Every structure is written in structure tokens, then in C-alpha cells.
Amino acid sequence: MVMTRVHGVERVERAGRGGPWGAAGVFTAVAFVAAGALGAVQPATGVPAEVVQLTQFGPAAGVGAVALYRWRRTRELLRGGGGRGREGRGRGRGGGRAAALLGSAVLIVALTVIAYGAFRGGVGFTPPGALHHPFVLIAAAQLVGACGEEIGWRCFLQPLLRTRFGTIVSSVLVGSAWGAWHVPVFAQAPAYAAGFLVATVAMSVVLGVALDGTGGPHRLLLAGGFHTLVNLGLLLFMDEESGAVTPMLCFGLSCLVVALAWAARSASAPAPALVPAPAPKPARAAEPVPASEAGSAPTTLHGT
Numbered sequence: 001m002v003m004t005r006v007h008g009v010e011r012v013e014r015a016g017r018g019g020p021w022g023a024a025g026v027f028t029a030v031a032f033v034a035a036g037a038l039g040a041v042q043p044a045t046g047v048p049a050e051v052v053q054l055t056q057f058g059p060a061a062g063v064g065a066v067a068l069y070r071w072r073r074t075r076e077l078l079r080g081g082g083g084r085g086r087e088g089r090g091r092g093r094g095g096g097r098a099a100a101l102l103g104s105a106v107l108i109v110a111l112t113v114i115a116y117g118a119f120r121g122g123v124g125f126t127p128p129g130a131l132h133h134p135f136v137l138i139a140a141a142q143l144v145g146a147c148g149e150e151i152g153w154r155c156f157l158q159p160l161l162r163t164r165f166g167t168i169v170s171s172v173l174v175g176s177a178w179g180a181w182h183v184p185v186f187a188q189a190p191a192y193a194a195g196f197l198v199a200t201v202a203m204s205v206v207l208g209v210a211l212d213g214t215g216g217p218h219r220l221l222l223a224g225g226f227h228t229l230v231n232l233g234l235l236l237f238m239d240e241e242s243g244a245v246t247p248m249l250c251f252g253l254s255c256l257v258v259a260l261a262w263a264a265r266s267a268s269a270p271a272p273a274l275v276p277a278p279a280p281k282p283a284r285a286a287e288p289v290p291a292s293e294a295g296s297a298p299t300t301l302h303g304t
Helices: 021-045 056-069 071-078 094-120 135-162 167-181 183-185 189-212 216-237 244-266
Strands: 001-008 008-013
Touching: 008 056, 021 135, 021 183, 056 071, 056 183, 071 135, 071 167, 071 183, 094 167, 094 216, 094 244, 135 167, 135 189, 167 189, 167 244, 183 189, 189 216, 189 244
Parallel strands: none
Antiparallel strands: 001 008
């Protein structure tokens, strides 16, 4: 990345050789392999899957793998330096966007419950006290696990692809990879897998639009918080992980409805104003300089 300042406006220029695909490929491959390995060793660790699934740390391992040979670039992306086109846009409204994002997670769960209840005539509810482990422990572990995923998907891969594509396209690509990363889903019925993929792509669009232009720990906590709220809501109200198709389809459609609202908001947002560069001033005739004051002339580079 090369940052140049032109009349107070920072512009991001891509200078990476070969684009984002090499780093994206390494990250994705390691995220898949690490998730599989972590899932295989989880039974031996004694960590209950209800509390946290170790596979969630596969994307974090992918980020670490890329950082081994592209540390500066990885650090820049994690700090939020990979985006384009919205630098400075939406500043001052961070609190409002954060509330809207977390509220969207609650809305997705609510729409899923309503839709499922309409199909089935009612929805079950698992009281937090009926879980096998304390709900506070589960919630905290879910947040840690969600951040283990989101540091890869939303804090690394999304900003990386954002250097090449727009918000919606990069979000769809990340959501597709995120969905495919959940390999066991494809052992279920095709309709179940389709509903899940719709959900991951739609949630990725919500996160991509809401977090565009946001970086650093703030971005990670918001993405992890959204992810955690959705997971906890499904844990308490739904049984989609049983392989039942109807709750998964309801979940996917609910995510799609919320994503369409965020996409429409993104499309209607005004583009950032560009400050035109002033016309160059005509060069002045050089004035004679006394020989006693003559020296090496300073170099002036116009347009920098």
C-alpha cells in the first residue's frame, strides 16, 4: 500500500505485486486445514463444544500464516488500512453504526423465530439455566471464539479484497468462503446447505457495509459481538444445528432481508466528495542571485 496525501485527501493506491489473491489463498487454505485439525483434537482437550468450538480459531491461524511472510501488510489490514473509497466517510456516526449492527443481529434472530413459529405453530425456548454450562461462561467463550473467526474473515480477508472490489462484491466473496469453510454443513440436505450459504453471504454483506471504513480492535469487537449475538440467539430459540431444514431456511431468509436493507443503505449513501486540485501557477522568471548567496537550488516536484 502506498499512501499519498493530495490537498488533505488521503488516497490509497494498490502497490502489492499480484494483487490480493496470493495472501487470500494462503489464508483460506490454512483456515480450512487448521479448523479441521482443531476440530479433530477438541474431544481430547475436554473443551465442551457447547461452550466454544476450537474450529473457530482456524481463521486466526490463517492470519498468522500470512503474517509470517507479509507482516507489515497484515498489520496494516488489521488496523483498517486496506479499504478504499470510504476513508473518512461516516466518521462521527460510529456509535450509531455500531448500535445498528448489533441491533441487526437481534433482528435476524427475531425474524427467524417469527418465521419459524409461523411455519411450525410455535417456537421452543431453552432457558439459560437449562444449559449444561453457565450461560455467562458460554457467552464469554462464544465472544472469544467469534473473534477468533472474525479476525480472519472481517478484519483480514474483507479489507484485503476491499482493495480490489467494492463493498458488496468483496462481502459476497468473503461470505461464500465463510460458508464453504463450514464443511460439515454440506453433509446435510441440499436445502439445508443452501439456506446456510444464503445466511453466511447475507451476514457478510451486513458486516461488510456496517464496518466499511472501520478498523482496529473496534472492528473486531463489533464483528465478534454481532456473531456472538446471532449464535446465542440461535442457541436459545432454534434447533437448526440438528439438521432440520425449516429452521435453517428461516434463518437464511431472515439474514437476506436484513442484508438487503443494509445494501440499499449503502447504495443510497452519498459518495465522498473529492477536492479538485488547483490549476498550476505559471512559473515566475528567475531573479538574479548574488554570487555570494548562490548554492544548490532546492528541487520542487509539482503534483506531490
